[in-house]
Amino acid sequence: MFKILRKELKSFLKDRRAMILTFLLPIPLITVFAFAFGGGNGKGTIDKIPLLVSDEDNSVLSQQTVTDLDSVKLLNVILCKYDSGINLVKTGKRAAIFDIPKGFSDSVKASKKFHWKLEYDAAESMEMGMLQQLLAQGLYRGKVVKMAGEKMITNSIGAQFPGMDSSTFKFVFSKIKENFGDAESDTSKKSSGKSSGGGGGGMGNMNETMKLETESVVSAELTSPGLVHAVAGTAVMMLLFSLTGMGGSLLDEKEQGTLKRLLYSPIHPSQIMLGKMFASILVACVQLTIMFTFTSFVFGLKVHDKILPLALVILATAFACSGFGVFLATIAKSRSQLQGLSTLIILSMSVLGGSMVPTFIMPSWMQNISCFTLNYWSVQGFYDVLWRQLPLSGILLMRLGILLLIGACFILLSFRFFRKNVLALD
């Protein structure tokens, strides 16, 4: 038994590839996953969550509201115009926009009902939960709500007990305020888990008076964004694996001698590459179509009214993924090297690009990196079509263009490496 054990260890230690796969490969993967899931910046703390704020009122009170929000440690307030902000949310570039409507200041001063509006992309529902919690913290503990509350108490006492002397007024005011303060903190706690509805006001009708309205930018009866994410993210990741496997047939052909035989025949070497590439694209289109058809029939994903844009995203994704698969095959020296490389690169790209988890839970620097992955553009393209319902123009066309550009770059690089690595037969 010990002889076998010694022999096994000896042969393992001699196999450099096995050593790398066993000990080195997990390290970069752990690093990527840790950054994605483990609190953001790699130090165990969480990065600030960006929040678009549109101050349409542009008054002292509205500016104070912005200051109140800015004082929340984990919020990164970004001021913008409403139109440009809502466009960013609708196109999936930001999770939500907090709107302070015109007349906000007047409503507060007159103790009238007023509301803030948080419009969000439901595809980023996890980020929304955190945002609502932070908003409640900033708003209901801020100076504006405090001031509005005091104004309301004063008006309310004055209306119900006209002619009250100042010392009694002060006593009643302080008692009500005390209760209001308690209720206020309760409210902020309660509001944290809700997806919509008001936050504030412990005193009587405060709940109705100071309200945080939340609204999804996409109609609620549409498909669940989670479902879109599940199918799009998984489909792209699986596609990358299967197409890399297909691209790897180039290496198999080289090892088995059929590539050499193909080169003996009167066809140009580039035809071999292109033939493989088109086969990959075709398989990819069929694979994605099957996945979306399955999800449509089994889980009710609505695709029937978006056939054309969906087909275009599928085609662009298939093109980009096929280019990637063949590229990886041309830079690898052997099937086993390709396997190691593809596992590392595809898993990293899938984590970074939002195939496994939505990109918003990552720290901002990782979200920036995600733009460099194929998965990101593909998953966002599927979101645009199936969830955001964007027309076949603007941002969706841009995403399709980027996917095609990625595919074209990979194909050009593949040709270069095909000549350099694969065709070097002797």
Next chain:
Amino acid sequence: MIDVKDIHKSYGNNHAVNGLSFSIKDGECYGLLGPNGAGKSTTINMLSTLFPPDSGEININGLDAKKNIEQVKKILGVVPQEIALYSNFTAWENMLFWGGLHSISADALHKKAEELLKLVGLSDRKDEKVKSYSGGMKRRINLACALLHSPKILLLDEPTVGVDPQSRNMIFELIEHLNKDGMTIIYTTHYMEEAERLCDRIGIIDCGVIVAQGTLEELKTQSEIQDVIVMHCTQTPNELAITTKLNLEVKVTDHTIYIQTGDSKKDLTRCVVSCSEAGYEIHHIDIQKANLENVFLKMTGKQLRD
């Protein structure tokens, strides 16, 4: 038909082919005989236009192989050293695929594939996947796939490696049949008996250079290799007495006499009679015919299968 002039090919510091020249006539079967690493496959790859020589000229059927790659490929059939087939495909599917790469009509291709399957004895198993075939059967299909477009010239790169005797014989018969029908053949091997059986002329290649070429008889003459008559006697013979009597080169070790002769058939009786007359009792006679092995050893100083 094929004219190769002073071709060179190097990989870094390794000179795989180092000034190789030979000519092959129309309908000839030419053998390139040499050990592993001699430069045979590199030569085949250059002839098949897979890559050009670093210098030198290759002329095939009047075409410069460097400049007319497409035209040259059309008249060449190449049987690679590896079994270059898709093992998950059936023999029939493989034949249709490889034949389909040439501009042959579907009908003609089907007809040719049927004909070749019959020739290699695999008609009844054409619908089985190649991976279920024996090594010899795979080799036969490997050869058949190179013939689908009826090439004028056939390049065979060690086509019988790892083949059972039955398949080897079938391959030999097919090559002989093709050659008889006028196909020009270049056959690389390190098996001398294959070169002796199949080739009209043989080029002995070593370290990227042809050290000798010609028919088997010409090579024997060039290398001055002769047949050897070996006679085992009961006593130790006198070397000088026999040499004087026969006027041939004689060597004696223990009880054995080695007599070198240009024609063993003609000299055998004379040798036996002379030894008997000298009083030596012969109990066993061998004739070692001059062969390529001796020629190769003499020419290169190496065993062919080193």
